[in-house]
Structure formats: C-alpha cells, structure tokens
Amino acid sequence: MILLLTIFRVAFKALGRNKMRSILTMLGIIIGVSAVIAMVSVGQGAQQTISEAIASAGSNMLFVMPGAWNSGGVRMALGTTSHLQIDDCQAIERECPAVKYASPVVRSSCSVVYGNQNWFTNVQGYDTHFPEIRLWDVDKGTFYTEQDVATAQRVCILGKTVADNLFAGADPVGQEIRMRNMPWRVIGVLKSKGQSGVGQDQDDTVIAPYTTVQKKMLGVTFINSIMVSAISQEASSTAETEITELLRQRHHIARSEDDDFQVRNLADMAELANNSNQVMTLLLASIAFVSLIVGGIGVMNIMLVSVTERTREIGIRMAVGATGGDVQFQFLTEAVVLAVFGGILGIIIGMVTSKVISDSLGWPTLVSTTAIGAAFTFAAAIGIAAGWYPALKASRLDPIEALRYE
C-alpha cells in the first residue's frame, strides 16, 4: 500500500482537474447535510423553548378543571361553567398525600386604572400559596396574607407588564388603583416571567385573593379551577390519581359515568408537547436525510463515470506498478474526499441557515453537536458506500484492456 499522504494528494489532484464536476457532485451532499442540520436545529430549538417554559412554570404542577357536563341533555363545552367548589380544593390539600399545596383559581378580566392611565388585563384570584405553586415570587413589596384572603381584602399584586404600563417606572407598591370602580391597594409587583410556551405574556396579569375576586368582582361562589402542586415531579402522576378518586367520590359520580372535571398534569403535557415536537423534527430530518441519500447516489454516479472515463489512466497506473488495491483505494479516497468536503461545507451552510432562520423568522434554533456529528459521519459513510463499487470496478480492470481503452 502506498503512502497515505500521497494518496490524498493524488485524490485532490484528480478532483482538482475537474473542479466544476467535483463541486456539482458535492452540492448534493452539501444540500443534504445542511438541510439535516438546519431542520434538526429548528426542531430542537422549539423543543428547548417548550421544556424551558415548562420548567419555569414548575414541573410538579397540576390543574384541576371543570369538565364537560350535561345540562338538560345539552352537552356543554369545557369550562363554560364550574362545579368545582372551595371545599374540593380544601379536601385535595387535606386528603391527598402526594399533594403539597392546592389553591383555588378564579379568573376575571377588567380595566385597571391608575390616575389617567388604564390597562386591560386579566385578574387571577389565588390563595396565599401562589408563589409556591407557580414558582413565582414578588419582586417588590409583599404577598397578601391568609388574613387578607379570609376577609376578602381588596389588595393586589401587579404583573411586570401591568406595573410598567400604569406606573411607567414609578413604584406602584402602596399606591391605589381602580378595578370595577373599586379602589384596590397594590401591595407588590411580581418578578418578570416572560412569555409562556405558547407565546403569551405571562407578566400581563394581576393577582389578588380569590375570595375578593369571587365576592367583590364577580359575585360567584364557584371557582374556575384548582391549581395543585405535587410534593415532587415524580409524585405528580400519583397526585393525579388521588385527586381523581377524591373528586369522583365527592361529586358522587357512578362508576359508569364520566368525570365532571379534568386533571391535567403539567409533566404529561410537557411530554406530549415534546413528543409531538420530536415527531415533527424526525419528519423534517428524514426528508432532509432523503436528500442526503440522493446526494450520495450523485457521488456514486460521478465515480462510476469517472472510472470509465479514466480507464486509460488506471491502465497506466497499473502498468507502472499500481496494484488493484492501490487503484481501489485511490478511487475510494476520491469519493470520501468529495463526501467529507461536502459534509464540512454542508455543516457550515446548515449552521448559517439555522442562524438566518432564527434571526429572520424569530424561531429559536439550537445547532446540536449530535446533529453535526451524525450528518458528518453519515456523509463520510455515504462517500465510502458510494465509492466502494466504482473503486472495486476500477481495481478489477485488466491492465492491457485498460491501456487499450479509447
């Protein structure tokens, strides 16, 4: 076997003699590899955004929501009314061992007025466990107390967006705002939490004691939903079972009947979102993969043409002492050099493309080393696979026949 370095030099020279053809051959590999990398990076970027959003929401969180229910034979849509009661919430916290906290949630929305400023936002009523359940603390001021909840005080905590819009940099803590024509005292401002997984501004909200929202804003006794925190992330599915059993019992639901509520586990939702995203990424990657294979076939095609075209060269090389193995190795090296160079260029172009996608479309992208490694390895493998047969064909040529070839 001849020196490795010399083989590479010979391969580069041979490819350099046909620059245009070499570049066009590489193009297939370049497009394939860059497509795989761009697609996977878009998919993984989306996945990361979702898992970050879920982690920031608190992954041991569960929701209990009123389910579909029948009213005079009409099946009402989810959430149109609620037969979840405060008692349900208290029972969950008291009787389910896997549950750490449970807070009623009452939602409303209204205009918030301060001075000559006003801002339309949603108001969420919670009990005092809001910071623990939502993993969301106040930035300034304090959270309301059990006393505030028990006596339905008109106190509230502003989300960052609301505070910025109404107070424009001034400190809102201790100020009085108006909601539904009633004065409310601002006792705190929440830390900024940014966008949720679906792109909603989570800071555009007002938090208040649920009792106050029930009695003073809405005049209702039911609650919209129950927000539950399990003792750990692993315990969240146990908590889900416990809550379901407890509520079926409390709501007197016969075994044959459906639940009139729904328990949603954020960990499950995260998994679901992740799964659908993975399927999407896989789909995109496999389409890109197909183009990589087409690129590989292109390499094989060119190598076959090259063997035929260079039959005489092969004959000359054999006449001066090249063995079949030398010739085979030369052609294989050429194919691998084509594929590997195409792979490297493809990786660069793929990274640039994903950067362009994230900059221009605002999609988060994540170029993973796994995708780069896989695409590159595959490109090299394609080079070997595509070069193997032509190289073997070249090595089996008869020197005399090859020399006589016109």
Place this chain on the structure above:
Amino acid sequence: MGQAQALINTSPPSGTDSNDGVVIKVENLHKVYEMGDNKVHALRGISLEIHRGEFVAIMGASGSGKSTFMNLLGCLDSPSDGTYLLDNTNVALLSRIELARIRNEHVGFVFQGFNLLSRTSALENVELPLIYASMRAKERHKRSHAALEKVGLGDRIDHIPSQLSGGQQQRVAIARALVNHPSILLADEPTGNLDSRTSVEIMDIFQELNETEKLTLVIVTHEPDIADYAKRIIHFRDGHITRDQLVVNRRVASEVLASLPPAEEYQ
C-alpha cells in the same frame, strides 16, 4: 553523443555473451485467448533467452503474436502455458499483486501512444512508478528529475504532456520507464507515432542507455530501419519464432542524426 558512437563501433553485438547474466528466459510459452467458442492461439511455444545488456528488436506482421509476447514479458498478462523466468523468478506463477510489484521494480514499459497522464506535469508522470514503490516525496523528486535530465528534458519538468512535442512526450515516457532502475526496458512500437528524425532521436537515447548503462532493451517494431538500431532481431510469425539473428550492419543513431537536416523541433 560521439562517445556512444565510439562504444557502439568497438563492441560487437553480443546476444550470446556468456559473461552476462540471463535476464529473460522463456520456455515453450503459450498464450490462448478464448473468445466465446473460438480459441485464438496467439503464441505457440516460444522459447528464448535474453541476456543482460542486449538490445533486441522483435519484428513481425500484425497478428504474429509479437504484442502478446511483449505483454507477457512486461507482466501485463499471464501465459496460458510455459515458463517465464524474469531475473530468475518464475513470473508465470505469480498473483496479480505480485505481478504489479514486478512491473514496478523490474520492468520499464514504453508505449507507442506514450500513455502519459494528461494534465499532469512531466515530473509527476515520471514519479508515478516511485509512488507505487512507496518512496518518500523528496527522494522521488530527486530521482525523477535525474531521469528527465538523462533524456534531455531537465528544463521541462513542469510541462504537461499537451505542452510537449511527440518526441518529448516519448522521452518523458522513457524517463518514467527508467526511473525505478528496471532490469529490462520494453518498448512497444516506440517510434510508431513519431516522424523519422524524432524516431532516430529516440533510438539514439536507447542506444546510449544500452551502451552506457548496460540496460537490457526489447523493442517491438515493424519498421526494418528501426530494428537495425538493435543488436539482435527476432522475427515472429503465427505465434512462432521464425528467425533469430544478430544485426550485421548495425545502424548508429548518432551518425544518422548527423547526416539528417538540422532539427526543426517545435516546442
């Protein structure tokens, strides 16, 4: 080349000089090509010996088997039957890989159509056998440069074949054949594509190599003029040797060149 001429004149053609070792010994060599049901008997029992320092011309009509014989001598092909000893090695028994090594180390081949790699410099063309001999780049350059100097192309090492005349291309091919110091140099119609003056120049190089380096040469030609530059002529017909004789009135290329009109070589 006056010195070479003097040497040629003083040393008689010595095909049977017993002091020289046997380079090629062929016994009862047969080659049969099978083309479908037809069997073509190209060689029907060739036996001969070629000694070190000989200059043999093989002549014969086309189809006489002379090219087949050359291919066998050059280890490009294997005989169907018989023995072929090259430097005391029975080449007929060797594998493809071993034959490649023999071609690399023991045989230099010059073709009618030059067979240089296109778009590749003269130096790189000459280096080719050394690459397959796994020689380091520095040594390769040195030896290739020296070989090109020997054929008078020391100033054209960077030219590619299309920038060289036919005669110059054939000289590059000769340099390539010589560069790995082979035991024999085989030339198949080396002057077939060249005009008469260039042909004589090539024969001059061959005669000089034969005289100064004691290089063993075997050339195939159908031109009696060219064959007369050799020391010994072997005639082939229908796969047999019909005549094997020493050249009586040997032509000396340097003398012929002197008598020809001056060169009008294009470059």
